[in-house]
Amino acid sequence: MKILIAEDEIELQKSMAVYLERDGNICETASDFEEACYKVDLYEYDMLILDINLITGSGLDVLKLLKKDKKDTATIIISANNSLDDKLEGLDLGADDYLTKPFHLAELNSRIKAVLRRGKFGGTERIEFNEISIDTRSRAAYVNKKPITLTRKEYDLLLFFVTNKGRVLSKEIIAEHLWGDHSDLADNYDFVYVHINNLRKKLTDAGAKYIKTAYGSGYKFMED
Amino acid sequence: MTETQKKTRLLRKTSKTFLWISFLLMVVSTIALYFYVRNLLQGEVEEELRSTEARVERSISKNNPIYQLPPMVEVKTVASLGMEKLKDTVIFDPSQNEMEEFRELTTFSAINGKNYRITVRALIVESEDILIAVIVSYLIIILLVFIFLFYLNKARNQRLWHPFFTNLEAMKGFSLASEKSIELLESDILEFSELNNEITTLTDKVRTDYKNLKQYTEDVSHEMQTPLAIIQAKIENIINGDHLNDMQFGQLTSIQKDIQRLTQMNKRLTLLTKIENQQFTNPELLDLNDIAKQRIDTFSEIYPSNIKVIERGRMHIKMDAYLADVLIDNLLSNALKHSVDQESISVEIGDQEFSVSNKGSQKLQNPEKLFSRFYRESDHKKSTGLGLAIVKKICDLYDFEQNYNFKNGKHIFKITNKNG
Numbered sequence: 001m002k003i004l005i006a007e008d009e010i011e012l013q014k015s016m017a018v019y020l021e022r023d024g025n026i027c028e029t030a031s032d033f034e035e036a037c038y039k040v041d042l043y044e045y046d047m048l049i050l051d052i053n054l055i056t057g058s059g060l061d062v063l064k065l066l067k068k069d070k071k072d073t074a075t076i077i078i079s080a081n082n083s084l085d086d087k088l089e090g091l092d093l094g095a096d097d098y099l100t101k102p103f104h105l106a107e108l109n110s111r112i113k114a115v116l117r118r119g120k121f122g123g124t125e126r127i128e129f130n131e132i133s134i135d136t137r138s139r140a141a142y143v144n145k146k147p148i149t150l151t152r153k154e155y156d157l158l159l160f161f162v163t164n165k166g167r168v169l170s171k172e173i174i175a176e177h178l179w180g181d182h183s184d185l186a187d188n189y190d191f192v193y194v195h196i197n198n199l200r201k202k203l204t205d206a207g208a209k210y211i212k213t214a215y216g217s218g219y220k221f222m223e224d
Numbered sequence: 225m226t227e228t229q230k231k232t233r234l235l236r237k238t239s240k241t242f243l244w245i246s247f248l249l250m251v252v253s254t255i256a257l258y259f260y261v262r263n264l265l266q267g268e269v270e271e272e273l274r275s276t277e278a279r280v281e282r283s284i285s286k287n288n289p290i291y292q293l294p295p296m297v298e299v300k301t302v303a304s305l306g307m308e309k310l311k312d313t314v315i316f317d318p319s320q321n322e323m324e325e326f327r328e329l330t331t332f333s334a335i336n337g338k339n340y341r342i343t344v345r346a347l348i349v350e351s352e353d354i355l356i357a358v359i360v361s362y363l364i365i366i367l368l369v370f371i372f373l374f375y376l377n378k379a380r381n382q383r384l385w386h387p388f389f390t391n392l393e394a395m396k397g398f399s400l401a402s403e404k405s406i407e408l409l410e411s412d413i414l415e416f417s418e419l420n421n422e423i424t425t426l427t428d429k430v431r432t433d434y435k436n437l438k439q440y441t442e443d444v445s446h447e448m449q450t451p452l453a454i455i456q457a458k459i460e461n462i463i464n465g466d467h468l469n470d471m472q473f474g475q476l477t478s479i480q481k482d483i484q485r486l487t488q489m490n491k492r493l494t495l496l497t498k499i500e501n502q503q504f505t506n507p508e509l510l511d512l513n514d515i516a517k518q519r520i521d522t523f524s525e526i527y528p529s530n531i532k533v534i535e536r537g538r539m540h541i542k543m544d545a546y547l548a549d550v551l552i553d554n555l556l557s558n559a560l561k562h563s564v565d566q567e568s569i570s571v572e573i574g575d576q577e578f579s580v581s582n583k584g585s586q587k588l589q590n591p592e593k594l595f596s597r598f599y600r601e602s603d604h605k606k607s608t609g610l611g612l613a614i615v616k617k618i619c620d621l622y623d624f625e626q627n628y629n630f631k632n633g634k635h636i637f638k639i640t641n642k643n644g
Contacts, residue, residue: 009450015457022464080449102453102487105460153525168463170477172484179526181491182557191526215473218463 001025001116003047006036006062007078008055016049019105020112022166033057040066045073047112050095052079052086063093074115078103104173110163129162130223132208143206153178154199161211161221168214169221235381242377246370254363261358265351266327270310273329276344285335294318295326298343305332305339312348325349387411391420398427400434442497445490452490456483485608492610495550496597499617504544507622512539512548513573519552520571527560529569537575541641543622551618554611555580555637561607562635579638587630594628615639 003025007013010031017027028045030036033056040048040062048066052059059077066073077090080101087098096115099108117125117136127134133142139155141148150158160177161169171189174196196219200211214220232240280299283291290299295315309330317324326345333340387409398406406427408420459476462468468476498504513535520531541548555578559569563582572579593599595616598609615637619626625640 009454011454012450012457015454015461018461019457019464078453080446080453101449102456102483105457168473170463170473170480172477172480173460176484181488182522182526182553215468216470217477218473 001046002044003027003049003112004030004036004039004043004045004073005049006030006039006054006059007049007051008032008053009051016105016108020109023109031055033059033062036062037065040071040073041069044071047116048073048075049108049112050075050077052077052081052090060090060093063090063095067094074112076108076111076115078108104176106160106164106167106169106173107177109167110160110177113163127159127162129165129210130208132158132162132203132210134159134162143203143208146206148202148206150199150202151195153195154202157195157199158203161219165210165221167220168218170218174219234385235378238381239374239378242374246374250363250366250370253366254359257362258355258359261355265355269327269346269348269351270329273310273327273344273346277329277331277342280342280344281333281335281340284340287336295345297345300341300343302332302339302341305334306330306341308332313345315345317347384413387413387416388419391416391423395423395427400431402431405431438497438500441493445494445497448486448490452483452486456480459483489608489610492608492614496610496614496617499547499614499621502621504547504621506544507542508545509540509542510545510548512541512552512578515545515548516552516571516573516578519549519556523553523556523560529560531556532570534570534572536572539573539575539578539641541622542643543618547618547621551615551639552578554615555639558611558615558637559635562601568634577638577640579636581634581636583633584630584635585633588628588635591628591630595626612637 001024003020005013005016005020005027007016007029008031013029013031017029021027028039028043030039033054036050036054036059037057039045048062050059050062054062059079063075063077066075075095076097076099077087077095078099078101079086079090090098096118097111099111114136117127125135125137127136131144133145134140135142136159139152141150141155141158156178157174160174171192175189175192178192178195196211203209203211210221210223212220212222276297280291280297284299291297292299295317309328311328312325313328314323314325316322317326325348327348328343328345330341330343333342388411390409394406394408406424408423410420411417459480463473463476517533520533523529523531556569556571559580559582562584563569568583570581572581588594588601590599590601594601595612597613599613600607600609616626618624619639623642625642627638627640629636629638
């Protein structure tokens, strides 16, 4: 998959590229408004990650340009501004998702995949990982074609694991993905542990042992 | 009695002073006038008596028949001369056929070898009538003058102080958050004009300071997001790199936790600023019962807790839907964070009030600080100290009343809709 990262903070741009390239994506970068416009105009991308506050212009104008060219590029806006108006404006202009800084790269990754799964980018609503299969439309999971009963949070958790397979996920990242702003509620992330354990047990019972513990307190979804 | 109850209005105070001084002046001047006129009248009567007496004496010395006109003039020959006497007396007046008060002058004189006692009298009633007439007319005149002066004075004072009162009202209505500068009434009185200048300078300065402070909070929160994003992204890449040991991983995830705290704090500060800037302008009629139950469901997923809901009524409220969520979330999360056991949290909803209570061991030490920014009663390390400040801001925005109570071993936070 070809991704353009339009972000004027070079360090953030580089970090995102490093993370996303591990999945075999090809990442190109644009560090200012002109470069972003130029690249969007000239090349074809599957995904555009767009910072609203590009140093020499607004990311929203890049988005307008993209839509004017009638290009079929999925777009995720990233912004330091957590205002609803910005979000609505971005989505109105045709962006597919909106992330507020700071965000976890795993979260960005899972949003990218969620956007691409949507029909209009030719993605499939079925995610397969060996014997595990997830139907994102009906929110159902199967192991060896047999359905397994998951709670809402367990389903979200499984989806997050599968979309970030092979990555180390700390409890912090998982908690924030599942509960957003409310994840700071508890003193510790024991509640995450409970949900992961339940999911792990259900998967193991069905014969899919993929949730591994990493570094004692983190998790990794991977084959042996 | 508190300080404010003792305060008197300026115009009332000046009127009161005027009335007291007028009254005092009236009393003193009336008394003085009374004695002065009485003296004057007495002198007059005495002079008259003496002149009558002199005429009688002259008439006797000319050997005219002795003139008698009781009770006004009485002449008697006496054996010896006595002392002259001037006194008031009450005797029977045959012409009036009643007892009357007279002023009486008795003199003795030896005329042509005979001793005479001459008594002349004058009716006092007449002079007393005059005295009363003078005092009464004086009183009426001075009273009229004072009444006139009183109203004139009052009207004048009112006009004089008008700019002052208008500006006072303008200052009462002054809001820091308002974009408008304070509008004061110009006055041709130097002191008022100076006061206006000072007030305008002061309020402008306060407003600018406040705006700068707000802008500063906004900028800091905003500018922090990008560096935080970079730190967070880098940590994630390190975690996903090789050559980490468990301890390093533990430390890195602990940093993630701190970043998250900073992020939360930022979000809340930004939210506070937004509420202050009145950026939530879509109030809708909400059913708080439904929202509360929905939020409680969400919380139950995150936190293994048992939140009881007691519905005494249905609370319909006009406010921004997002802020309603925030309001309830903050109250719930506050209760969850500080409850002694997580089981005993209850939410009570009435027609006009919403309360959340949780078990506690003792009353909070500084309940008045509870709703201020960054105040933490306990060293709860996960708390940003902004949750209740946000609750207060939202309540202020919609004119709700928030209060805290400790009853039966429970901390109770209550929101009352005063508009309903």
